[in-house]
Amino acid sequence: xxxxxxxxxxxxxxxxxxxxxxxxxxxxxxxxxxxxxxxxxxxxxxxxxxxxxxxxxxxxxxxxxxxxxxxxxxxxxxxxxxxxxxxxxxxxxxxxxxxxxxxxxxxxxxxxxxxxxxxxxxxxxxxxxxxxxxxxxxxxxxxxxxxxxxxxxxxxxxxxxxxxxxxxxxxxxxxxxxxxxxxxxxxxxxxxxxxxxxxxxxxxxxxxxxxxxxxxxxxxxxxxxxxxxxxxxxxxxxxxxxxxxxxxxxxxxxxxxxxxxxxxxxxxxxxxxx
Ligand SMILES: Nc1ncnc2c1ncn2[C@@H]1O[C@H](COP(=O)(O)OP(=O)(O)O)[C@@H](O)[C@H]1O
Ligand SMILES: N[C@@H](CCC(=O)OP(=O)(O)O)C(=O)O
Numbered sequence: 001x002x003x004x005x006x007x008x009x010x011x012x013x014x015x016x017x018x019x020x021x022x023x024x025x026x027x028x029x030x031x032x033x034x035x036x037x038x039x040x041x042x043x044x045x046x047x048x049x050x051x052x053x054x055x056x057x058x059x060x061x062x063x064x065x066x067x068x069x070x071x072x073x074x075x076x077x078x079x080x081x082x083x084x085x086x087x088x089x090x091x092x093x094x095x096x097x098x099x100x101x102x103x104x105x106x107x108x109x110x111x112x113x114x115x116x117x118x119x120x121x122x123x124x125x126x127x128x129x130x131x132x133x134x135x136x137x138x139x140x141x142x143x144x145x146x147x148x149x150x151x152x153x154x155x156x157x158x159x160x161x162x163x164x165x166x167x168x169x170x171x172x173x174x175x176x177x178x179x180x181x182x183x184x185x186x187x188x189x190x191x192x193x194x195x196x197x198x199x200x201x202x203x204x205x206x207x208x209x210x211x212x213x214x215x216x217x218x219x220x221x222x223x224x225x226x227x228x229x230x231x232x233x234x235x236x237x238x239x240x241x242x243x244x245x246x247x248x249x250x251x252x253x254x255x256x257x258x259x260x261x262x263x264x265x266x267x268x269x270x271x272x273x274x
Contacts (some may be wrong), residue, residue, distance in 0.1 A: 004257030005269055007239060009173035011049040011130065012042065015162035019179035020245030021088075026068070030093060037095035037246040040135060043251070044101060049130040051169050052090070052103075053138045053162040058196030060084035067187075074146060081142035092137055102134045107141035109153040113164060126169045138165055149261045159225035163232040163240075173255060174233050176226055177245025182262035183223070187212025204230040230264040239265040 016036065040050050057076065058070060060268045061084025067242045070077060089105045096103045106125065126192050129136050140161055145153040155161045159176065186194035190212060200207060211223045226242055233240045243250050243261030253260045263269065 005259065005263060006257060007173055007255065009048065009171070009255070010225055011051075011169065012043065012054060012068060013162055013169060013171045014178045014251065015053040015158060015174065016055065016245055017158070017176075018055045018059045020037040020177050021054065021056045022063065026063035028056075028060055028063065028088070030091070030201040031170060032245065033091055034095050034246060036160045037092065037099065037101065039248045039251050041099040041253070044133055045133060047171075048255075049133075049164055049171075051126065051136050051138060051171065052092075052211070053132070053158055054088065055139065055158045057081040057085035057086050057139055057142050060088045078143045079148070085139060085142065087203060089137060091179045094133065098134070102132075103137050104129055106136045106138045106179050106273050107147045108151075108155075108161065108165075109141050111151060111157055114152070115167065115210060119168075122168055126165075135244045138162075151249055156228070157225045159229040160173045160232070163229035164255060166235055166240075172238065174229070174238065174240040175251060176229065176240060176242045177248065178226065179244065179246070179252070180242075181244045182260075183207075183227070183241050187208050188225070198259055198261055199265065199269060200230070201234075201265060201268055203234065203264075205229055231249055234264055234266050237266050239263060 012079050021032055023029050027059045043050050061080035061115055062070065063066070064083055064087055069081070071080070073185050085107070092103055099131070108122065109143050112122060126136060138161065140158060148152045154200065155164070162176060164171060180188065182185060183200065184194035184196050188194045211227055212220055230240045241261050241263050243254060250260055
């Protein structure tokens with residue numbers, strides 16, 4: 001007996017964290033990127049519009065320069081992100097090209113979305129690309145985004161960015177792929193009694209009390225920013241699924257309605273027996 005979640009999105013945003021596409025030694029996880037290109041192209045071929053929000057600029061840049069850790073100086077971080085981002089987008093372009101899938105890089109800063117004209121330009125850009133079945137690959141413009149006192153350019157991290165992109169692109173579903181199977185009653189890396197919560201309808205104090213620290217050393221947000229992203233997406237009446245990106249084919253399972261990961265949804269799911 002299987003119980004199916006009915007998501008049926010026409011437009012989906014997929015976010016991959018650093019831990020999913022960069023190995024612990026800061027080298028690129030080519031196996032995951034290759035599978036991601038296969039899965040996302042297949043969705044496009046089936047008529048689903050796809051936006052990819054990908055972290056990894058810093059991690060890939062560190063790997064290229066054979067550095068183990070992020071330097072403290074901001075100009076150094078920005079230079080490393082610039083190196084990593086161009087390399088990462090090159091790998092994505094090559095992997096997607098195996099399936100004749102066109103991708104395009106979109107680098108955003110917060111200020112661009114705060115001003116009405118540039119906000120509208122971003123909407124127009126996404127619309128145009130999606131209409132042409134192009135997959136936009138989005139990241140924060142790390143090599144220039146740094147907050148000044150009167151000028152906010154930085155996002156809190158790519159979890160927040162992916163929730164914003166879900167609004168801007170008017171997608172029906174956000175899938176956040178991380179290094180963990182979903183949202184637990186505590187950080188499973190520290191609390192072995194933590195259990196996975198399959199569905200969450202509201203981000204209340206109880207849910208917030210389950211949020212532990214971040215897992216990977218290069219990711220910026222950890223679980224706290226994923227829960228903020230879920231709150232933002234829920235406030236717009238849209239669902240988000242948090243699942244493990246180890247095997248990107250999990251995206252097929254999510255769209256098939258399987259109970260994988262944690263589904264954040266404004267309305268309690270009425271399970272359908274198939
Ligand atoms: N309640 C929780 N449920 C699941 N993971 C949690 C929880 N609290 C903290 N974490 C940590 O959050 C990590 C995922 O966040 P992060 O390392 O930033 O990943 P990503 O690079 O995918 O953004 C998990 O590996 C885990 O260590
Ligand atoms: N823009 C940064 C992303 C940092 C970030 O948010 O990382 P993660 O928490 O792994 O999604 C980069 O590409 O390195």
